[in-house]
Amino acid sequence: MTGKAPGKLTVAQAGEAATIAAIREAAPSETNGDDAAVLDPAPPNSRHLATTDVLVEGVHFRFDWSTPFEVGAKAVTQNFADIQAMGGRPTAVLMSLAAPADLELGVVSEIARGVGECAAPWAVELVGGDVVSSTQLVVSLTAVGVLAGPDPAMTIDGAVPGHEVIASGVIGHSAAGEAVLRYFGSREAVPDDAVLQDLVRRHCAPELVVGRGSVARAAGVSSMTDNSDGLLRDLTSLATRSGVRLDLDGTALTPDAQLYYAGEMLGVDPWEWVLTGGEDHTLIGTTAHQVPAGYRTLGTVRGAGDGPAVTVDGHMPIYTGGWDSLA
Amino acid sequence: MTGKAPGKLTVAQAGEAATIAAIREAAPSETNGDDAAVLDPAPPNSRHLATTDVLVEGVHFRFDWSTPFEVGAKAVTQNFADIQAMGGRPTAVLMSLAAPADLELGVVSEIARGVGECAAPWAVELVGGDVVSSTQLVVSLTAVGVLAGPDPAMTIDGAVPGHEVIASGVIGHSAAGEAVLRYFGSREAVPDDAVLQDLVRRHCAPELVVGRGSVARAAGVSSMTDNSDGLLRDLTSLATRSGVRLDLDGTALTPDAQLYYAGEMLGVDPWEWVLTGGEDHTLIGTTAHQVPAGYRTLGTVRGAGDGPAVTVDGHMPIYTGGWDSLA
Known part of the structure; x- marks a missing residue:
């Protein structure tokens, strides 16, 4: 003992x-409990x-x-x-x-x-x-x-010019939560403030909505990925792999009240969290069809051409970068 | 650059x-290359x-x-x-x-x-x-x-008294190869000796025979695991989970010429490698039917009772133990 x-x-x-x-x-x-798991048929x-x-x-x-x-x-x-x-x-x-x-x-x-x-x-x-x-x-x-079923999977190379860019879930909240933790140094030191605590939770344990992926596929969405390394980074991958460009709508991306609140407290422009923050695991994709339930429009798919793969209101985003797991 | x-x-x-x-x-x-791999149907x-x-x-x-x-x-x-x-x-x-x-x-x-x-x-x-x-x-x-197909998987708890214990593949060679490496200190220092080099290869890159598992299942073998943590340790798991005891045949387990050769050079009793060495990834199981192609008999399954879960010729094995990945 x-x-x-x-x-x-x-x-x-x-x-x-x-x-x-x-x-x-x-x-x-x-x-x-055995050498390998036998999955249900x-x-x-x-x-x-x-x-x-x-x-x-x-x-x-x-x-x-x-x-x-x-x-x-x-x-x-x-x-x-x-x-x-x-x-x-x-x-x-x-x-x-x-x-x-x-x-x-x-x-x-x-x-x-x-x-x-x-x-x-x-x-x-x-x-x-x-x-x-x-x-x-x-x-x-x-x-x-x-x-x-026989429908194709939603792939990262399935975006086509004319598609709408769509998303389901918050964007930038996990990065804001990480910034809050970094600012206060530890979870314990984060003030008992509903917004800050909520952002921290969204960093430490982001949540998914069950079925959201299947719904999109059933609605004919052809390309999709999730926001894991940063919105711009993940959308750049999707645009590059699809051979298209994406133009995002600044209004649709505007940080919400929670992000502005935390940004003011920490002295950070919340746009940085939205554009470069990852780990929200928000589903982002493109579709030629009606925007599926639970999704919103973020922008438009353009044909290949000069200039950056992803723009906001036609311009180079004000923040770029994202998470590189080895750098 | x-x-x-x-x-x-x-x-x-x-x-x-x-x-x-x-x-x-x-x-x-x-x-x-996508978020998840889509496997062939x-x-x-x-x-x-x-x-x-x-x-x-x-x-x-x-x-x-x-x-x-x-x-x-x-x-x-x-x-x-x-x-x-x-x-x-x-x-x-x-x-x-x-x-x-x-x-x-x-x-x-x-x-x-x-x-x-x-x-x-x-x-x-x-x-x-x-x-x-x-x-x-x-x-x-x-x-x-x-x-x-609908046949059951071969499980670790599928051994039944009266079954024969069977195996396909070498036992103890990976442990002997590891002992050779430990004795000489590095791969480079291992003498250019066909037996020693072969044992070292069996430790560094043990090989499987394609299809050997499916053959056993098709032949009605009901319990199986692989020799990863040591023969006695893995067979004890199989016996305990099945609620049986296993009596192994000393003659069938006798170390081969390679093991005796290396054992003599290193001053190790090769029985220790056979009984406690893991990582050969030899398939070991039990069957009520004819021994499948490529398998040999190692012993007999007995009913639950007093004494050790695994014996050799009715006696407690002379070496026990095996690999604990955390101890």
């Missing part, structure tokens, strides 16, 4: 079997989707900013946004943890609980994973999904 | 886009499988022992062995890399090439992934597979 409470036990003290048991208790699934005439995303402590999250639960939830959101952006729905998630020996078992449990609870509204379970030893905590999630 | 050869460029110098481009060049796939009446495994530099591999190509190949082998152990065949692989800023881009390319070439005999491509920054190199692979 170590005399420590179970939650204070480290993963090295607990060992592999007990750590896996803790994960399975926090995010239960009958499917989990998919509906006839469907294809599978697969995507993976990694979060590294100190790079993508810090425990004085985010709770372990939020880290697990955010990892799910990132992966499920990628499944949504193809027009599919997620059906399973797997988690690999590379964890330092002194990581508390309770932290692992909370990460797994975040994964399980964030996946639950989609009727998705944590069906498998791996736990190994490392010097830095690395949370690697893989989502599998299903693309029902 | 840095003046450096492209292979000497670091991932931080190259940035995210160029690193992803290098991976896609080394392991090309038309399916790669699976045959009717099939279910999907998913599994994930992580390799950490300094824990699971060292570049003075293994080439980057071998690290990628071994990661594929580990994952595909798990798909095989269910009776399925792999259909797609995704790779996440958490890489230190100073990692050479050429190393990333070689890891990806190892993934692509090891997956190629299965007609499987690297269809997606993620690259992020970290202090330690973490290679996280996920394999998706297909389990064709």
